[in-house]
Amino acid sequence: MSDTDAATFWDGVYAARSAAVDPRPNVRLTETVTDLPPGGALDLGCGDGGDTLWLARRGWHVTATDISATAVERLTALARSHGVGDRVTAVRHDLRESFPRGGFDLVSAHYLHTPFDLDRAAVLRSAAHALRPDGRLLVVDHGSTAPWSWNQDADTRYPSPREVATGIDLDTSTWTVERADAPRRTATGPDGRTAEVTDHVLLIRRTA
Ligand SMILES: C[S@@+](CC[C@H](N)C(=O)[O-])C[C@H]1O[C@@H](n2cnc3c(N)ncnc32)[C@H](O)[C@@H]1O
Numbered sequence: 142m143s144d145t146d147a148a149t150f151w152d153g154v155y156a157a158r159s160a161a162v163d164p165r166p167n168v169r170l171t172e173t174v175t176d177l178p179p180g181g182a183l184d185l186g187c188g189d190g191g192d193t194l195w196l197a198r199r200g201w202h203v204t205a206t207d208i209s210a211t212a213v214e215r216l217t218a219l220a221r222s223h224g225v226g227d228r229v230t231a232v233r234h235d236l237r238e239s240f241p242r243g244g245f246d247l248v249s250a251h252y253l254h255t256p257f258d259l260d261r262a263a264v265l266r267s268a269a270h271a272l273r274p275d276g277r278l279l280v281v282d283h284g285s286t287a288p289w290s291w292n293q294d295a296d297t298r299y300p301s302p303r304e305v306a307t308g309i310d311l312d313t314s315t316w317t318v319e320r321a322d323a324p325r326r327t328a329t330g331p332d333g334r335t336a337e338v339t340d341h342v343l344l345i346r347r348t349a
Contacts, residue, residue, distance in 0.1 A: 180246030
């Protein structure tokens with residue numbers, strides 16, 4: 142696929158389904174963040190916005206970003222309708238070209254997978270550098286493919302959390318890996334089907 146099609150592709154994914162009314166947060170986010178005090182968060186590849194909405198409801202100020210203008214516009218409207226419009230700033234970025242400005246206590250990148258070229262290590266390195274001291278970068282990738290995924294390529298190999306950490310190549314005097322594992326969960330697809338899937342979870346904390 143040509144790179145110029147990336148925004149069109151993802152816009153098409155979101156336009157093909159109706160706007161989510163109350164999207165659910167990802168479980169790896171809720172289990173990681175529930176005990177953290179609210180601060181500033183960045184949601185990379187926010188999609189339907191379930192994570193952003195959950196964070197904003199808990200008092201976080203969230204910058205949410207996605208390559209899809211449809212996703213960003215829908216999330217702006219959704220945040221307003223849930224009464225958290227003042228805590229959500231949804232902005233369109235193609236992370237291959239630009240990265241949101243600012244410092245954050247949490248950067249979340251959930252399933253930031255795409256069929257187009259994306260230097261994820263560079264994006265995640267920018268995310269780690271955008272952390273305030275004691276801030277956390279949570280990277281959750283697929284470790285297996287759900288039956289309803291847009292990606293049904295049997296040859297897809299998902300890097301392990303340790304491989305993702307190695308790719309980001311952070312200085313251990315400033316960042317530390319707090320979690321790198323591959324838990325399983327029961328996922329529910331858009332049509333209500335369920336399947337057992339594996340997540341690759343990497344949690345990095347900025348120590349200085
Ligand atoms: C698999 S979806 C995950 C969405 C959401 N984080 C979730 O957990 O449901 C990947 C998201 O990354 C976004 N994305 C893909 N390439 C991107 C890029 N180059 N810049 C910004 N966002 C991108 C897509 O539009 C899509 O919303």
